[in-house]
Amino acid sequence: MPKTHAYATHNATLPLEPFNIERRNPGPKDIQIEILYCGVCHSDIHQARNEWGNALYPMVPGHEIIGTVTGLGNEVIGFNIGERVGVGCMVDSCRTCPDCQDHQEQFCNSTTFTYNSPDKISGGNTFGGYSSQIVVNQHFVLHISEKLDPAAAAPLLCAGITTYSPLKHWNVGKGDKVGIIGLGGLGHMGVKFARAMGAHVVLFTTSPGKISDAKRLGAHEVVISKDIEAMQAHRASFDFILNTVAASHNLDSFTELLKRDGTLCLVGVPDQPHPSPSIGNLIFKRRQIAGSLIGGIQETQEMLDFCAEHQIVSVIEIIPMQQINQAYERMLKSDVRYRFVIDLASLKNES
């Protein structure tokens, strides 16, 4: 394998820095990919800094990968050299359990995540997309339409599927009133998807400064969630609310906005627990609080095709690899609209 440049961190308190890694030689079903762009997910920070307590160092983060096929194992079907492809949060799973059989590999008990995960194929741990190339089993490689800007498509691989999957699972469509809580990397994708699916979209934010952005991105209405009166005006009117805010906050002011049989779906685990939700709010309209985790590979491809059809990509700020540590600091101050994407061409200057 040619030398693979990457950026890695070596413990929870160190910045990311240049690092060389080994990728495996492509097996019969593997695809070798030159990485063009990699989105920067907030979970990259959590894991790099071991905030979830499961860090494996050295760690090369990155699971929003867009690249070009540069090599194909002899059993690969349906991919071509030079084709634009994507890799998301997963690079392997057992492929035999009920979840895998149902195309829900994200719920498999032995999913191999794209980075910071024991690698059953080559031993060691997986290294992610903050690198010049990657080798992935074809099952976990996605086709990316040339209609999509490749840099702006990178965040679709995590932020995109994380919001698309629950909207689809709970059958959001025309005639539905859908809330999206938070306008960040996930939330801005949720607004775009819910709008494209035909729903009436209401964005909830604590930041009045985001109202105009939210409307431009597709929200029909924006509600400042601290405004009790504005919230009360929407009581018992939502079919579905997607909560993209992982910080601990009171869920009751949102569950009471749901219609009978409505669902509040959470896609982020807060560092501190949310205040215990009101069971009365659930019982008196048979409401539900649910969780959702990224999406399966088949659904990720469906989402990417939906994006190509509806011209949906992320709103991004492109950075060179060398600025990743500053980007992390800006993300911690919510100073990004709405996703950083690393241009991996910047790594070539270091080679």
Next chain:
Amino acid sequence: MPKTHAYATHNATLPLEPFNIERRNPGPKDIQIEILYCGVCHSDIHQARNEWGNALYPMVPGHEIIGTVTGLGNEVIGFNIGERVGVGCMVDSCRTCPDCQDHQEQFCNSTTFTYNSPDKISGGNTFGGYSSQIVVNQHFVLHISEKLDPAAAAPLLCAGITTYSPLKHWNVGKGDKVGIIGLGGLGHMGVKFARAMGAHVVLFTTSPGKISDAKRLGAHEVVISKDIEAMQAHRASFDFILNTVAASHNLDSFTELLKRDGTLCLVGVPDQPHPSPSIGNLIFKRRQIAGSLIGGIQETQEMLDFCAEHQIVSVIEIIPMQQINQAYERMLKSDVRYRFVIDLASLKNES
């Protein structure tokens, strides 16, 4: 109207005592009912003692009513004098809102509950089934099969529908693995229904003394929920778990027993909040925590017909009206298997 004997309480700390009330003369759509039996629901105690903060005194509790039709308004259709009927938790609703139109009167914003509720028809407050007779709009009167023991059928009107409705709503049936948490007035009905619906039924209890009862009532398995190892053996295996325990307790040890897309449904509001549930448990298998409230009138009739078909009634202990205060004390010590039912014939001795 003939004199109506009842038992009432006059404030949160007094015992129930004999009391005479006025029932309205039956209107064109009303049915007059001589009450034979009335089940004693734990919510009767909560309300009599103003533990929910909404008590209206004097209060005549009781919403698990079985009786005989003694009078019919001239527009009543489908009921006959002498017929056995039931009345549950509701005696009126708006009949026009989307919830009412969908036969989900329990979620109507202006439901009139059978007792302790402002009565829009006659003014004052509603008085419940701890009384010799009641007058109810025909829409809220249920047909009770003569195949069912009338005393043991009384708890079907609240405990029955409260457990039947969520099992039906979440499509419990053959091939499903269903958990019921708690073997009390609600839980023992949940076990019977889930079994009759064809599910594999697992009863969770903290009381080893209830194992044999649970199996006799229909549970295929009984798990002592404090036994961590026994609980772990059921990880990620349940389609649906019905939580009939209203006391504050940790929900995580149950959510983790749900399969992907499984639901933990709560039917009781705890006095103290449950510990905040793990959002990770919800996200990693797309699980849900939901609430459910009794059931609509149409579904209550369906449940009663299901009971007649499957010979399902409650396990009861019959008491005279005069022992209601002692019964409350025993209920607070969980010393009842599994529902007290008042024999209203006992009131005649006082007339």
